[in-house]
Amino acid sequence: MARSEHRSGGTLPVTPPTLADVAERAGVSRQTVSNAVNNPDLLRPDTLERVRQTIAELGYSPNRAARNLRTRTSSLIGLRFAPAQEGTANAAMDRFVHSLVEASEEVGYHVLLFPGDDEDPIGGYDNLLRSTAVDAFVVTDTYLGNPQAAWLSQQRAPFVAFGRPWDDDGARHVWVDVDGAAGIALATQHLIDRGHTRIAWIGWRKDSPIGEDRRSGWVRTMHANGLSTTGLASRVEDVVHSGAEAAAVLLDESAPTAFVCASDTLAMGVLHTLWIRQLAPGKDIAVVGFDDSQVAQVYPVGLTSVRQPLEDVAVEIVRTLRALLSHQPVETRGVLLEPTLAIRDSS
Amino acid sequence: MARSEHRSGGTLPVTPPTLADVAERAGVSRQTVSNAVNNPDLLRPDTLERVRQTIAELGYSPNRAARNLRTRTSSLIGLRFAPAQEGTANAAMDRFVHSLVEASEEVGYHVLLFPGDDEDPIGGYDNLLRSTAVDAFVVTDTYLGNPQAAWLSQQRAPFVAFGRPWDDDGARHVWVDVDGAAGIALATQHLIDRGHTRIAWIGWRKDSPIGEDRRSGWVRTMHANGLSTTGLASRVEDVVHSGAEAAAVLLDESAPTAFVCASDTLAMGVLHTLWIRQLAPGKDIAVVGFDDSQVAQVYPVGLTSVRQPLEDVAVEIVRTLRALLSHQPVETRGVLLEPTLAIRDSS
DNA sequence: CACCTTGATTGGATCGATCTAGGGCGATCG
DNA sequence: CGATCGCCCTAGATCGATCCAATCAAGGTG
Structure with a gap:
């Protein structure tokens, strides 16, 4: 099975190298390459080194779709993105999203945005969940008695809320909020x-x-x-x-x-x-x-x-999500973070 | 091959139904179900109706990972998300991102955010591209002589820039900008x-x-x-x-x-x-x-x-991206949109 | 009636990774 | 010295969708 040749360090080849390409070139099996990427401890040091070098030479990076299919995960976190309301000064979303993107990246996750529809608030969630497009959600608008948290709980979908479940004492989900x-x-x-x-x-x-x-x-x-x-x-x-x-x-x-x-x-x-x-x-x-x-x-x-310490909120949310997704017991149901005061000349 | 039963309309089953499940239940082949979803015209009306009903009953939605793997696409658009700078009033990003999310959704795409790193501006792009995690990029910071546009062009990666290539007359990429x-x-x-x-x-x-x-x-x-x-x-x-x-x-x-x-x-x-x-x-x-x-x-x-008409910019960008991705010839290399004036009491 | 076209549907192969079971081999032990 | 163990590695099966080539039925032609 001859594959197209890969130029190293130049333009991206028409089809990127696969695990099998690396395996063949390094003279090992596919599984060994997979282990080199995911479980380096399993390899003998010299083999690991050899495989790693080949990976670098070919510029190999695991195909997300294939990995997602096999592992039934996507490394994506869904976030419904609502813009700041016109005519208000509310700007928390912008900073929060950035913090979330950063914190997610740290642990190998990416943030997937989807639009909100007030008439069908769970539609976006449902689609992504059914098609297993995301691993988990971050829900930011828990306050208005939105049905999302309850619905996601019922679906057993992993999610963390930014905001306390104010109006629902029976809510059993995990949340992070600012005091x-x-x-x-x-x-x-x-x-x-x-x-x-x-x-x-x-x-x-x-x-x-x-x-x-x-x-x-x-x-x-x-x-x-x-x-x-x-x-x-x-x-x-x-x-x-x-x-x-x-x-x-x-x-x-x-x-x-x-x-x-x-x-x-x-x-x-x-x-x-x-x-x-x-x-x-x-x-x-x-x-x-x-x-x-x-x-x-x-x-x-x-x-x-x-x-609001949105950076800390994001970190905490990602930490909690990771625990949820690895089925570790989540010790605390809610986390409350302390804001600070930005003092300027108006006071 | 017995599968777990699926409850209809209740909580999400442990493993969502697959194409094969639908096919079996509807008494057709997998390909026919696939066609019902992607090429309805190929089916006889009565067959289509039957398959559609079964899809609805089971709450079936195609598994993204599998589809992505097979079609070599992800229906994701990558966007490097930089937050508004502190101490400035610049808030374009927030509104633009929302518009982009909306416009993308309309045509079946989602927006994937990734963080920016000033020291390694192309790192994020490279990773996503290599792992075929996104189909295309939207580049928003073309003005600072950033290497991204040139690099992406060289990689033959599909992308559309929000912003003209000011300092590079030889730039050959497609862009949308506001006049x-x-x-x-x-x-x-x-x-x-x-x-x-x-x-x-x-x-x-x-x-x-x-x-x-x-x-x-x-x-x-x-x-x-x-x-x-x-x-x-x-x-x-x-x-x-x-x-x-x-x-x-x-x-x-x-x-x-x-x-x-x-x-x-x-x-x-x-x-x-x-x-x-x-x-x-x-x-x-x-x-x-x-x-x-x-x-x-x-x-x-x-x-x-x-x-700035950011909603229109987003729509135009998505339109252009679609053309790029379907390998249609893109008629115009750049599109310039007209802003409006929000008149208030200061003038 | 044999032959071709068109429309509707099918089954096997495939995308590229990971899971599972198992094989080779040297070291350790009774 | 053979059995056993652990380490390192391999080959086949698998995830769930789509691509491809092939099949079957129905209809039109000469």
Whole structure:
């Protein structure tokens, strides 16, 4: 069975070299080459060296499809990719995806993106699962009572969620999340340390568990420092002008000297109100946002913001996925990571 | 050869049904089932119906790995994913990736992300190519004289670039790009229509071909309207404070009434200077940015910005990729798309 | 009626890797 | 000294789909 000749180090041959090519050239069997790649310990050192050299000469790399077929794995992690919403400052996805790609690469996995369809939220998952196109999923939107986590659990599909199963106590899946309350507590304490006592909260509507969680960090820290929260909180939609309006009302009614916000979007609204009223952020009134978005970073004054450790989240998720996929017992059902505070001139 | 029974519509079976399972149950050969999936026209209508029903009953979906192995394709498009740089407003990647994922899905492709390594820019490409893990690539960073495009061309690897081969006239690859000059021309004309005559340009350093291209749109439009550009241009680094400094200098020396910037990042710098000088954006001085980033959208005043038609870019790229992969002759080597202007209160 | 064409379907071979069982060989042991 | 063990390696079978060549039935032609 003569194969086309392979040029070494030049352009890619029309058909890349196969395991059999390497085996023939190195004078060993196919299985030995396979072992050289996957179980080097099984080979005698000199054989290993010889095979490795041949692999290098031919520029051989195992054919993914063949390997996937035989091992019933794909080394792919599926991720439904939703873009940042227009008109908001929410930019977590971008950084998270990058972190996930990096962390996956470290352990030999790649990230496969697929689009989301709000009308058929599990369609994309189902297709990939049925065709065994991916080994596992990372689910990022567990908060809205989405059926994905439950559905995947039911299918026995391996997945890790970024986000706690807020509304489902019975959820049995594994998750990684960032402690938003701790982040807001950090921000609140930071403001208190700067001498503020009347610190207002502008958060999301009450039906958002994430929003309520973050809010609790503010309440907790205020009370722990003997400060009152009455009349200092507002719950609105996550859009700029809502933040602006809320800030205006709070300034009029309660005269706070600082604002802690559930998002950078809301913080931008606060900054807008300050600008209108000729109040200097950071000097007259302090403002803190959440997510350390690009907006927070490039806003002229610099917006202090709670920064999620997305790199660590990604690493933790990949670590957990590996454990799941190798059928090791996963010790903890959930992991909660601590955010940090990116301090800028607005506080 | 008895197989485990498959429950219909319940949890996924331990091993999903195969083509052979469907064939046996429908009382036809494997090839007929394959044809029902891939070449329905070959089947007699009643046979097709019967096979389709069986496929539905079993919840059969072709195994990707097997198909990939046999057809030597993967239906995957590789994309090197670099996150937005911290401290800039550049957010094109996020939206572009989403558009690409959507456009790919439409034609049965998925997007595979892999990390970039500045020290070994072709490493990721090489691995995926050798292991035939992807069918093609989308290359997004052609501008920096990166060796990727040339290397991929040499390897005969199918790819489409998002971005013109600025510095390589001999480049023979296919590309899709957005006409930045036209976008800036649009912005400039918009300002002229508003009555501005002294319109300043703040762009990137001269060694950026993209920056020079965008600048040419400003020059062209100014001259076409009989307006002078002398003393009204500045070239700086793409960071906020450089934009702020440039704006300050220009205001002092040339008293422009409007600024057109090569990026939203620079525009934010301009807005900062205006804020310091108590000048109202949109009233006293007009400002236009580039990229329609989240920053432009949530900045309190609302930053007018040139918006790249990334959805169209993605569609065009996928269309071109399909042509490449089906070995159809690609009629045009490059496609240039027109941006639009997102008009907000800053102008 | 023999011969050819067309349409619908089939069975074996194949893609390139890994799994499984087993073979060769030298070292160790009773 | 033969049996046994472990190490290193090999050959055939296999994963699940598609390619290819061949078969069969039905219809048209001379």
